[in-house]
Each structure stands twice: as C-alpha cells, then as structure tokens.
Amino acid sequence: MNFEPLLSKLFSRGVTSFDHDFPDFFGYRYATEMGPEKVIEVIREAGLRGRGGAGFPTAVKWDYCRKASGSPKYLVCNADESEPGTFKDVQIMMYDPHALFEGIGIAAYAIGARQAYIYVRGEFDLPARIMELRIPKAHISMQQVQIFIHRGAGAYICGEETALLDSIEGRRGEPRLKPPYPAECGLWGKPTVINNVETLTSVSKIFRFGLDNWKAKGTPKLYCISGDIINSRVFEAPLGIKLRDIVYNYGGGPLPGRKVQAVFPGGSSTAPLRDDELDIPMDFKMPDGKPGIIGSAGTIVVDDSRCMVDVARNIMRFYAHESCGKCTPCRDGNALVHDALNDILEGRDAGYAMEYIERMIPRIFTDCFCPLAKGAMNALGAIFTKWRADFESHVFGSGCGRKRIG
C-alpha cells in the first residue's frame, strides 16, 4: 500500500526530545499571508468536516463565528478524547504537537481569536506535559495567538462541547441548553469555535502540504482499531474506506479460530454491525444519504467468544457511570437499564428485565438532554435487536455460556 501518511507521518518517530524539535510553522505563515476569508475558503474547498464525531463542516463553523458579533472570540481545542475505542488524538498530542499548535494558530487567525484553550482530558498526563513544554516555542513563531492548556478532571461528558466550556469556566461539566450555540455564545458568553485535535491538525497539514496534496490523498483521516483483533493500532487512510477493509486488512482480522461477531464502527456509542454488514464506507454520509457510521472512527471488534449481553452491560456500566446527572432519563435510566442487564445475566426476573429494557430504550433516546444517552441507547438498541437470540438464551435457557468481562 503506497500511501504516504500526512497526519501520522511523525508518529513512528516517537516523542522527540525537547531540544531537538524545531517548529517552522510555515503553514501558519502561509495562511496569515492569505487573509482570514481566504483561509476559510481553502478549508471549505478541502471539504474538511469535524473529526470529533458530529462531522459538522469546519469552514461553516468558522465562518459563523467570524461573522458573530462579540469580542473577544475564543478557540477551544477539544482534546478530551474519551470515547471508548478512540485513541487517535493522544497520538497527535504526543508525537506531533506542533502540528496541532499550527492548526490552532491558523484557526484562531481565521476566526479572529487571540486566545486558544486546549482542553486536555484528565487522564492524559503525559500528552499534557509534552504540550506544556512545547507551547513557549510555538508562541515564538505564532505571536498572534496565546495557547493555554486546561486539564480536565476525567469526565466523559466534558467531551461534549458545551460541558467542556462549563468545565473551562470552572463550573460543573454539564451540557448547556442550545441554542444559543457556542459559535455565538460560548466560552464566557463570547463567540467560540470548538474543534477536535485531529481537525486542527488536518488544517495544519492542508496549509503545510497544499490543498492539492490533501485532495490527492483523499482527505486523510486517522482510524483506530481495537478489540479482538490481531493488530490494534491507529492508522491513516483516505476518508470513506470500507469497514471490512479496516477490520480485515488494517486490523489483520480476528484472532485465529475466531469469527467476527460484532463491530462498533465509530466508538462505543455507534450501533454495532454484524460480520455480513461490513461492506459500507466509513464516512459522514452513507451512499444513500443517511447519516454515516464514522463517529470518532474508533472501531471496536467483538469476536464470537463473547456474550453480547455482557458487552451491552459493560457499555451501559460505562454510560451510567459517566452520566453527568443533569437530566432524569440519563441519570436514572442508564443506571436502571444497567441493573436490568445485570439481572438478565444473573437470571433474576429476566423476563421482566427484558420487557423493561425494551420499553426504556426508545424513551431514554427521545427524552434525554444531550448525545450521551442517545449514543448509549443507539448502541444498546442495536445490540438488543440484532442479538436478541443471545438475550433470549439468558431469559429462557441457562445462558449462552460464553465468557464475560465481569
């Protein structure tokens, strides 16, 4: 495969010592000579969409914030990468932090912000230290923008953009009511753009290596693959490659003697697919116009040695634990659905638990406040319908007898 990586070019280099990286930031210099409108135009032409999961066109977001009244404006880099199965941003922060800083510089220039925050997940201690050491060097070349690192306390919900803003402001990280959207009323009530680490790094690469190069490589994207697979890794490939390609080529397929049972295409909050459904592109849109499956591109493979009810319970344990507690359906509903799944596995009143889960999934999905519970119900609902036989074997029989995580 002769695909020269753009985003992950420096990943193999490892963490450079502090004395030996000399950022030149000529992508930033090139962009600042263009003028902000032109920069946004280039990004629009590149077709760059948010890499964090929602896939909102970056240029539209920037343009909206640029035109919003209110000053000062802020740029926030969302480095709170906590979606299970996703570990691409941490690599960028560790091995190529200057590309991220350059992207921040370009984005701040385009929207007219002078201050930028990098919200780093609490668990990312080493990446935060690496970046903290290198920011002064970046400031020498990019004097127009001041970069701050804000370290979270390890909450999944703070990856949601408005909860992230609350967290930076020093409050409890709870999603805010929208509208107003952050582009008009964000951090400290001022217009704010929130971009993922990979998005901003892509911006840097577009200006560094040229738009033609970016397009020729098919708008590169970082993918993560993990789970019951031979090669768990981050790799770079064009946007829109087939999911089967990811699992069987890049991931090396399942372990010997096992079969792929389920694949979560874009992190644990996307609906899992069976082995025969993998021939679909990883993109923001499906060929038939439906919303795509890419999510945050953290593919998780589950092989046939695992009990899917247990997988569902494990997922629900995560979401029940990470719910911020603001809205009733997510706070109480997730915990109760987790209890019900526990009951099915332990054979306590499993029929009623099934009934309860079936009733609660659409209700929590419709009533909840933010995408957290929606994502959880997305995954759980798909498992519940596609692997119903597994559930029924626990309800009517003595269980599937396969291994459980715990």
Added chain:
Amino acid sequence: MSLVRVKIDDEEIEVPEGTLVITAAEKLGKSIPHFCYHERLTPVAACRLCLVEIEGMPGLQPSCATKVKDGMIVRTNTKNVLDSHKSVLDLVLETHPLDCPKCEATGRCKLEDFTYEFGPHRVSYYRPPGISAYDYEELSWSPVLKFDPNKCVECSRCIRVCDEVQDCRALVASSRGHNWRITTFTGGPLHCDFCGACASVCPTGAIEQQPGKFWKKDWELEKHFVICSHCGHGCTLLLRGWEGRIARIEDDFKVGINRANICSRGRFGFDIISHSSRLSKPLLRSDGKLVEVTWEKALFAAMEMITASHSVIGLASGMLSVEELFLFSKLLASRNGKKFSESRDGDVIEFEKKRLGRYGSTHGFDQLDSFESIVLVDIPVEELDEVLRIDLISAAKKSGAKLFTAGRASFRLKKRIAGLFKINSQTLASAPAKTLFVVDTERIEEKELSAILEKVSSDPFTGILFVAAQSNSRALSSFGFRVLPSDEISEVDLMIAAGPLQMTERPTSVKRLIASASFRNELVESADLVFPAALPFEKSGTYVNSEGRAQYSDIAVPMAGESWPDAVIWISVMKELGEATPSTPREILDEVRNNHPELFERNYPVKSSEAEPKLPSTRLAPPKRHRGLLLDKSEWLRKLQEHLDFSKEFSPWF
C-alpha cells in the same frame, strides 16, 4: 412588544414575543408537568418532564426552554408526549420513597400532583432485590431547614435559587450520574443566613422548614397575606396557620413587591409572637413594684398621670402603623406634648422636603434596573434590608447596573461592587446621569445629604432612595416626630413611649413613664405604667415602606393574652381623658387620608406593567376577624396558650 399567535392543541392564543411555550400553555389552562422550570429561575430543561411536540422540530422539545414563534403548532397530548411524561415520572418515582402519608409536603407536592394526573399509576419499580434507594439519612442542615435526599427529584431549583437569586451558593451538586446529590458547600451544615428560598422552591418535601413540621397538612392551613414588619422594605408574607397558630411563612410570586424574596428574619422570625417574655396584662407600679392590673384600672391610672402632668413628651416607634402614629400624635397634641422618635427618618425626610419640596424616595424598588450606576452611601444593605440586596443583585445582573460604595461597604455585596465613590460636590458634578443614591436615613450626614439632594434636584435622571430602618418610619415625618435629642430632654413630668423601642433605660430627667410594649425589657421594668401591646400580625394597619408605598396589613392571628393594639390603647386613653376621637378603623383611616394625603400616594412614576400589589383582603379587615376592639377571652386564648407551651418545647430558638 409584538404579539404572536400560537396554536396549542387546536386552541389559539396570542402571547407576547419571547414567551415560553409552557407559559403560553398555562395561559390556556393546560397543565404541562415540570420540576426544574420555575418562573423566578433561568430554564435549564434538565428534568425532561415538560417535553412537547412542536411541528417542524425533530423529536420532543422542552416547553420550558422553547420560546414561541409566530404560527407555531404545539401538541401536548399526543401518545409520544404522554408516554414521555409517564416514563420520566416512573424514573423519578423509582428512587423516590412513596411515604406520602407521613410526608410534610403532601398536598403541595408537585410529584404527587403530576403522578396523579399523568403518571404511571403502577410504578414499574425496577430495582434489583437487596438494593434500597431510600437509605439516605435525613439531614438537619440548620435549626430551620432539613433535607431528605431520598425525596429529592434532582431538579436543581434550590441550587439555582441560591446562586442566581440569593447570590449565595451555599448549595451545590456533588458526584455524578445516579449518585448526583444536592449538598451544602461544605458538606456539613449550611453556611448561610437561612433565607429558606431553597425550601420555598422545592417541588417535593426534600427541603423542608423545621418549625411547624407535622403540625397540619397543607390543605388544612389557612392563608393570610400580611406585611412584614422587620424592616422598611414592606415584603408581603403568606402566613400559613390554623386557628390562630402560625405553622410557617411562605412566599407568593404574584403578590407583593418583594417578588417572592423573603429574608430569614421575615421567614422564620414569626415565633416572636409567642415569645416567653410577651406581656399579657397591664402593669402598674405600686410600692416600687410592677403588678398586674386590669385594663380599667390601668386606663384610670393613665388618665390620672396625664392630667397631673404639666409637660408631656411622646416617644413613638417606627414600627407602629400609620393609624397608630396618627392616634398617638393626636393624644400628644391634645396635651401639647412634644413628639419624638428614635428614628432619624422623620428629620431626613423633612430636610428633603425643605430642599426639594418633595417627599421621600424618588424611585421604587422595581425601578432599580433603569439606572446605570447605583451608589450605596454608607449603608450595610444586608443588615438593613436584605431583600434590597437581592433586588440590587438582580439589577446588576439583568441591566448591568454598576454598584459603587461610599463609606461603609456591604459585606455580602462585595463581589458585585464595581468601585468606590467619594461623595463631594466635584464627584457629584461629574457623576454619570442615571445614578441612584441609596441612603441610610439613620447614618447619612447632613453635608453629604445636601450635596446629593442638590444633584438630584439638578439632574432629573438621578434618583435617591431613602432606606428606612423600620417598617413604618417613613410615616414619622408626616406626624411631626423628630429624633430624640440625646441629652437635651428638659425636665418633663411624663413621657409616653409607644411601640417597640431600642431605649434601654428611662431618661433621668423624666419623672414618670407610661409605655406600651409587647415584651418585658429594661425600659418596661423602669416604667410606671405598662400597656401590653399587640404585634403586627395580630393587628391591622397601614405601613409606608422605604419607597413610599402604603400597604395594608390584615389581622392574621389573635392577640396574645390581654394585649391590645396600640390604636385601641390610645383611643381608650383619649376616651378616658374625655377627648373626641375616631373610633372605628374606617373613621381613623379616612381622617388620616384627609390630613396626610402624601402618605398614600407614591410620588414617582409607577411602571404601568407593574401593577399595584393585590392583597386579597379589602382595605379594611372583615368584621369576622376584627377582634381588635373587643377583648376576647374565648377558646382562642386557651389555644394560644397551648401553642405557646408547644413552641417553647419544640422551637429551636428557645
């Protein structure tokens, strides 16, 4: 403001632009269940109970956070919406103990009402055996507030009212997910001044007032609107009680000028009426000792003392009502007595009258947000008028009014203070237009006051607000009561002291002292004749507050012991002296209105949107409850005595 038409369940209504869907539905008489939404707080749409279907919007939308648009079509009774109500209530009920029979909030509990109307009439009870949701212990947050975490529906109203309205942040949320709990900032007992706003907004019985617990169910309690007498703000309290006992004090957003804000004194200070040192009978000094006598004997003794005295002075409290001050000044006038008071309010207003030719504050509490800067002139706001502090904060938050302080700074406002302001003629000349000076009448110096008044007279956009220290001290100037000179009382034969006073000992130059008082204190001990006086909730009367608004307060509870209202005392004394006097409340009020019309008109522009507070009673007390003029020794007194004993035993203050 332009009107928009919305259609809610095939009924059309016209509402102002920017109205919330839930408010529009309320106007149509439709009930949309809600926990986190409250008219005083910013919507957060967290409880997800008020979801409705709106045409053109995906899924369900929170009606408490969606503003109406022209031509909007809302549906509140589709299957999806009703299922959503049911499901959310089911989730809440799963962690909520169903101990309604022994819950204090039964009858006013929102969860109870909404479950009855919408909810699952069979709770699904999804809870694995062996795990109980109700194992949290009830916490005593303070002597007056308790918190039961089991009954909490996690609506965060209390947190928001503490933060947004009270600017206090004594309550916070801790932990996350299913373990989300409301807790105090320190985790232990509350560190605040116990205003009780959190208990007032709590939709269930999670936060409750401790006094009056388990006395009566909510629907058995009567409602009386009364005017608070603790400071010059003139808040309307909703007194809940039965058969003359007070169970608790609530607030009503729609009634009164205080917009449901009540300070801790107003909310929990009601048990002074059953204090153990209340006087119940007239006291007369004989052989150097005060002995209890009958009213006939006491009035006769008063007549003898007054007729025997050549020089009389009167000392009136600023807590007496307008009618009482009027009658007291009439009594003094008939004996050529000088009129004094402990409050400087009368002098300050008289000074203003001479300078500007007008009377009292130029602006009201509801006009604070029309100013760009507000200067607090040497006034500890939270000590003097706690509700004014809340109004100042809301003005600073809503309209961005900047607060400045001149002289003594207010401790609890210090986070909001933008800077210092030194008052002299130069700074006042360069002061921006639209400045309001908030002045403490007890502490302002003449030099500063005249400088401020000069600025007010020259600049029509500048205002002055005199904060009265007592509930009716604004009326003192109309009746000619001046501050008592500290050491210049010449030899007088008789001093008559009316109402609650701060004076602790009888001046040496006074030969004889007649006092009307409610409590036994040092001044009472040194008096020659003491009349037991009724307290504000026990009598009717008109009170003029700091902004100059006259408000009528009705009788809510019977009088303690044999005490009489001051009005009745001074009428009786005058009758004993053979003076002509008005005797019915209407006659008194009419005479005051004719002689002192300035007390009943607010001489500043009243906002048209802000209607006068509507008190449910008529201007005069209905005859059924008007027991003031008759001495009543019926069942009421016996019950009151029981109540006194009861509160002695249970009230945390004793």
